[in-house]
Amino acid sequence: xxxxxxxxxxxxxxxxxxxxxxxxxxxxxxxxxxxxxxxxxxxxxxxxxxxxxxxxxxxxxxxxxxxxxxxxxxxxxxxxxxxxxxxxxxxxxxxxxxxxxxxxxxxxxxxxxxxxxxxxxxxxxxxxxxxxxxxxxxxxxxxxxxxxxxxxxxxxxxxxxxxxxxxxxxxxxxxxxxxxxxxxxxxxxxxxxxxxxxxxxxxxxxxxxxxxxxxxxxxxxxxxxxxxxxxxxxxxxxxxxxxxxxxxxxxxxxxxxxxxxxxxxxxxxxxxxxxxxxxxxxxxxxxxxxxxxxxxxxxxxxxxx
Amino acid sequence: xxxxxxxxxxxxxxxxxxxxxxxxxxxxxxxxxxxxxxxxxxxxxxxxxxxxxxxxxxxxxxxxxxxxxxxxxxxxxxxxxxxxxxxxxxxxxxxxxxxxxxxxxxxxxxxxxxxxxxxxxxxxxxxxxxxxxxxxxxxxxxxxxxxxxxxxxxxxxxxxxxxxxxxxxxxxxxxxxxxxxxxxxxxxxxxxxxxxxxxxxxxxxxxxxxxxxxxxxxxxxxxxxxxxxxxxxxxxxxxxxxxxxxxxxxxxxxxxxxxxxxxxxxxxxxxxxxxxxxxxxxxxxxxxxxxxxxxxxxxxxxxxxxxxxxxxxxxxxxxxxxxxxxxxxxxxxxxxxxxxxxxxxxxxxxxxxxxxxxxxxxxxxxxxxxxxxx
Amino acid sequence: xxxxxxxxxxxxxxxxxxxxxxxxxxxxxxxxxxxxxxxxxxxxxxxxxxxxxxxxxxxxxxxxxxxxxxxxxxxxxxxxxxxxxxxxxxxxxxxxxxxxxxxxxxxxxxxxxxxxxxxxxxxxxxxxxxxxxxxxxxxxxxxxxxxxxxxxxxxxxxxxxxxxxxxxxxxxxxxxxxxxxxxxxxxxxxxxxxxxxxxxxxxxxxxxxxxxxxxxxxxxxxxxxxxxxxxxxxxxxxxxxxxxxxxxxxxxxxxxxxxxxxxxxxxxxxxxxxxxxxxxxxxxxxxxxxxxx
Numbered sequence: 001x002x003x004x005x006x007x008x009x010x011x012x013x014x015x016x017x018x019x020x021x022x023x024x025x026x027x028x029x030x031x032x033x034x035x036x037x038x039x040x041x042x043x044x045x046x047x048x049x050x051x052x053x054x055x056x057x058x059x060x061x062x063x064x065x066x067x068x069x070x071x072x073x074x075x076x077x078x079x080x081x082x083x084x085x086x087x088x089x090x091x092x093x094x095x096x097x098x099x100x101x102x103x104x105x106x107x108x109x110x111x112x113x114x115x116x117x118x119x120x121x122x123x124x125x126x127x128x129x130x131x132x133x134x135x136x137x138x139x140x141x142x143x144x145x146x147x148x149x150x151x152x153x154x155x156x157x158x159x160x161x162x163x164x165x166x167x168x169x170x171x172x173x174x175x176x177x178x179x180x181x182x183x184x185x186x187x188x189x190x191x192x193x194x195x196x197x198x199x200x201x202x203x204x205x206x207x208x209x210x211x212x213x214x215x216x217x218x219x220x221x222x223x224x225x226x227x228x229x230x231x232x233x234x235x236x237x238x239x240x241x242x243x244x245x246x247x248x249x250x251x252x253x254x255x256x257x258x259x260x261x262x263x264x265x266x267x268x269x270x271x272x273x274x275x276x277x278x279x280x281x282x283x284x285x286x287x288x289x290x291x292x293x294x295x296x297x298x299x300x301x302x303x304x305x
Numbered sequence: 306x307x308x309x310x311x312x313x314x315x316x317x318x319x320x321x322x323x324x325x326x327x328x329x330x331x332x333x334x335x336x337x338x339x340x341x342x343x344x345x346x347x348x349x350x351x352x353x354x355x356x357x358x359x360x361x362x363x364x365x366x367x368x369x370x371x372x373x374x375x376x377x378x379x380x381x382x383x384x385x386x387x388x389x390x391x392x393x394x395x396x397x398x399x400x401x402x403x404x405x406x407x408x409x410x411x412x413x414x415x416x417x418x419x420x421x422x423x424x425x426x427x428x429x430x431x432x433x434x435x436x437x438x439x440x441x442x443x444x445x446x447x448x449x450x451x452x453x454x455x456x457x458x459x460x461x462x463x464x465x466x467x468x469x470x471x472x473x474x475x476x477x478x479x480x481x482x483x484x485x486x487x488x489x490x491x492x493x494x495x496x497x498x499x500x501x502x503x504x505x506x507x508x509x510x511x512x513x514x515x516x517x518x519x520x521x522x523x524x525x526x527x528x529x530x531x532x533x534x535x536x537x538x539x540x541x542x543x544x545x546x547x548x549x550x551x552x553x554x555x556x557x558x559x560x561x562x563x564x565x566x567x568x569x570x571x572x573x574x575x576x577x578x579x580x581x582x583x584x585x586x587x588x589x590x591x592x593x594x595x596x597x598x599x600x601x602x603x604x605x606x607x608x609x610x611x612x613x614x615x616x617x618x619x620x621x622x623x624x625x626x627x628x629x630x631x632x633x634x635x636x637x638x639x640x641x642x643x644x645x646x647x648x649x650x651x652x653x654x655x656x657x658x659x660x661x662x663x664x665x666x667x668x669x670x671x672x673x674x675x676x677x678x679x
Numbered sequence: 680x681x682x683x684x685x686x687x688x689x690x691x692x693x694x695x696x697x698x699x700x701x702x703x704x705x706x707x708x709x710x711x712x713x714x715x716x717x718x719x720x721x722x723x724x725x726x727x728x729x730x731x732x733x734x735x736x737x738x739x740x741x742x743x744x745x746x747x748x749x750x751x752x753x754x755x756x757x758x759x760x761x762x763x764x765x766x767x768x769x770x771x772x773x774x775x776x777x778x779x780x781x782x783x784x785x786x787x788x789x790x791x792x793x794x795x796x797x798x799x800x801x802x803x804x805x806x807x808x809x810x811x812x813x814x815x816x817x818x819x820x821x822x823x824x825x826x827x828x829x830x831x832x833x834x835x836x837x838x839x840x841x842x843x844x845x846x847x848x849x850x851x852x853x854x855x856x857x858x859x860x861x862x863x864x865x866x867x868x869x870x871x872x873x874x875x876x877x878x879x880x881x882x883x884x885x886x887x888x889x890x891x892x893x894x895x896x897x898x899x900x901x902x903x904x905x906x907x908x909x910x911x912x913x914x915x916x917x918x919x920x921x922x923x924x925x926x927x928x929x930x931x932x933x934x935x936x937x938x939x940x941x942x943x944x945x946x947x948x949x950x951x952x953x954x955x956x957x958x959x960x961x962x963x964x965x966x967x968x969x970x971x972x
Binding site for chain 3: 017020021023024025027028030031032034035036038039040041042043045046049102105106108110111112114115116117118119120121122123124125126127129130131134135137138142143145177182185186189192223224227234238240259262263266272275276278279282283286287290
């Protein structure tokens with residue numbers, strides 16, 4: 001017996017979406033509350049601090065945007081920005097490419113591969129202070145092993161970290177040494193993801209090894225490459241620990257990059273308002289930079305966001 | 306600590322680690338906004354004026370009087386650094402001064418007589434040159450250029466000896482770029498660049514310079530009594546002499562640090578002062594000094610019979626104690642001092658690395674200092 | 680790195696995937712390349728291990744020695760016998776464990792929701808979360824401290840693991856993972872009658888292992904090595920973590936290098952062990968047999 005079909009009243013669209021919305025929010029809420037509460041909130045506070053003049057102990061007085069204006073005319077600030085940019089330009093490509101290369105090398109089933117992987121991860125695990133001490137020794141102009149090897153080869157000894165012209169550009173490979181473990185990690189995980197069938201198809205078609213790399217692997221890990229570039233750019237612009245641990249921003253400010261400068265302003269010079277202003281400017285700059293990078297990736301349809 | 310707690314029921318002192326000196330200011334800045342700040346904190350002398358701006362730092366001279374402690378028995382440099390304007394903000398913690406420690410073995414090996422008490426900076430330069438032996442990897446002396454206060458404060462006695470000043474009377478204008486400052490920095494610069502007898506040490510905390518001396522690779526260092534325990538540990542045969550002079554003045558510099566008192570409540574503040582007063586009684590002072598190698602904080606302590614034990618343990622320390630009377634000036638106790646220090650530190654580093662003439666670099670530093678002090 | 684080497688690196692696993700007669704594998708030529716590189720990377724750590732067996736005096740000497748001439752346990756003795764190493768260790772372990780557990784619970788589901796579900800505010804929320812990655816931590820210490828003080832938890836152990844209980848990076852790593860995962864797997868499961876949560880737990884979880892392992896590792900690293908924040912927050916010595924304990928050996932004028940090196944070694948070793956054990960999970964291959972079958 002056919003039942004009379006009752007006309008179903010469809011609930012409005014938002015009603016239909018409600019369960020999905022609720023579920024989704026319940027999934028994201030705990031993590032988001034923690035991250036935003038503990039992470040984002042201080043940024044706002046910092047911005048408020050940047051509108052004041054304070055040394056952390058005495059009374060504060062509001063100065064509006066005067067700190068930012070002062071910064072814009074500060075020759076040392078501009079010099080710090082220049083150094084940060086130079087550092088970033090050197091550090092990011094080297095680290096990302098090295099990460100990819102090492103991940104490929106480590107993506108094999110040969111014996112001891114676990115041990116090898118751990119080796120490349122060791123620097124990532126060492127603290128900045130320990131790293132600083134070690135490299136101060138290794139690059140010591142009189143007693144360090146690098147200069148001794150150079151001298152033995154007949155070349156002239158370099159001052160390395162003691163030389164205002166060389167110091168910044170030496171910190172880049174040192175930082176790479178500590179940081180590349182992360183890139184290796186994410187690339188390794190991504191390489192597991194590369195569809196085997198594409199591999200095999202290409203090989204069966206007689207593609208050379210390099211062609212396989214260029215046409216199969218590289219495109220497959222492109223999202224990770226974008227991630228790595230963005231991540232390392234942020235790291236480069238926020239570089240502080242090793243510069244401080246080794247040379248405290250010296251010699252003669254040669255390694256005073258943006259955060260070193262901000263730290264000095266806030267905690268050495270006692271200009272907390274200016275230090276906070278540096279933090280906010282950097283924050284905005286990084287946001288813009290990342291937006292540009294991700295936007296570029298999306299435009300090229302690199303399937304990131 | 307245990308001793309005090311036993312003899313003073315009603316007051317309990319807890320030992321909390323703050324941080325090391327450099328980070329102490331940062332930590333204080335963070336905690337002073339909340340209620341978790343300590344009652345007493347060990348603060349570098351040069352940071353005292355800045356920290357004193359906090360409302361939690363109050364004048365404790367009345368509390369000190371109440372405990373019956375003889376404030377004036379403490380050495381003047383210590384008292385002055387613990388006083389900001391008219392406020393007494395704490396007790397001197399460590400008092401020191403600069404003198405020259407030299408390696409007697411290296412002197413003998415080079416056939417050079419140990420420095421006399423009347424020696425001058427020209428003598429210093431000549432001796433350093435003679436003792437520098439590149440083939441044996443030995444250098445005459447060193448100078449820290451890490452840019453921290455250790456870089457800057459070494460220049461001040463050289464200026465004072467010539468009758469110069471660091472800042473003018475109003476503490477608003479820099480005078481260190483005058484002829485005295487330039488002459489002093491020029492000497493150091495020539496030693497570093499022309500004679501190659503002075504090693505500019507870039508390491509934070511002056512580690513390398515002291516390390517070289519401890520390993521017998523440096524003949525003389527300008528340093529303070531705190532270094533003696535280390536030197537003895539490394540079995541370096543050493544002697545101590547006052548700073549070389551310009552003319553007849555062997556003036557040195559003393560850089561006391563301060564146990565600053567922070568106000569929570571009347572009761573706590575008074576308790577803190579009681580503890581510090583007890584700590585500074587000659588008996589406790591001596592006990593502390595023997596254990597740590599710090600100089601006595603008051604002439605009363607230096608007069609104690611037990612001081613002989615102190616002198617015996619740290620050979621040469623009696624000279625440091627006597628040298629305290631050579632300290633006539635203190636560092637300008639102004640809030641902008643840290644910026645002045647940084648500016649001058651940079652000037653020194655730039656000159657000693659051969660990247661600028663002393664005249665130019667000091668002039669630049671003076672400009673920066675004037676700005677910071679305005 | 681030459682492209683030749685790269686392409687060889689790529690080709691190697693492919694060759695083994697192809698069926699071939701079993702024969703004893705000769706030691707791979709890759710060792711020639713990997714071994715020296717690995718040595719460069721761990722050399723400084725080796726030097727630190729050697730230094731941990733020297734006396735402080737030997738470490739301070741110029742010229743610096745590579746091998747300890749008179750090996751001594753001075754550093755280890757100082758640390759293990761004369762200090763609160765045990766307490767510090769326990770504190771560090773607590774902080775790290777809580778942080779990792781929390782991250783593994785909270786971040787994957789957040790990442791999944793961002794990747795798969797459409798809901799109001801998803802874009803805005805992601806943007807806000809993303810911005811937290813850009814914050815330079817050193818300069819924000821004071822606002823952060825004031826905030827924790829206002830919450831009344833300064834100086835406690837929870838204040839140490841709280842910052843690491845969730846992170847935008849973990850969320851985005853998980854999101855990335857889910858984005859790349861073919862939808863067919865879930866759709867197949869849902870057709871079979873699974874709820875969203877069921878899909879998540881029964882089908883996706885096993886596949887997530889590499890990503891989860893990555894998040895866990897990063898969290899362990901960050902929580903274990905965190906130094907600046909505990910320095911500012913903690914005053915009670917009984918709540919010290921290992922990184923703070925290290926600080927007690929560094930005085931104003933004198934550093935107990937032997938103890939510092941020994942502590943560094945003992946602080947770093949657990950991390951390396953964790954990594955060594957866990958690295959297999961990073962490279963478990965995903966099988967898509969569920970899709971193909």
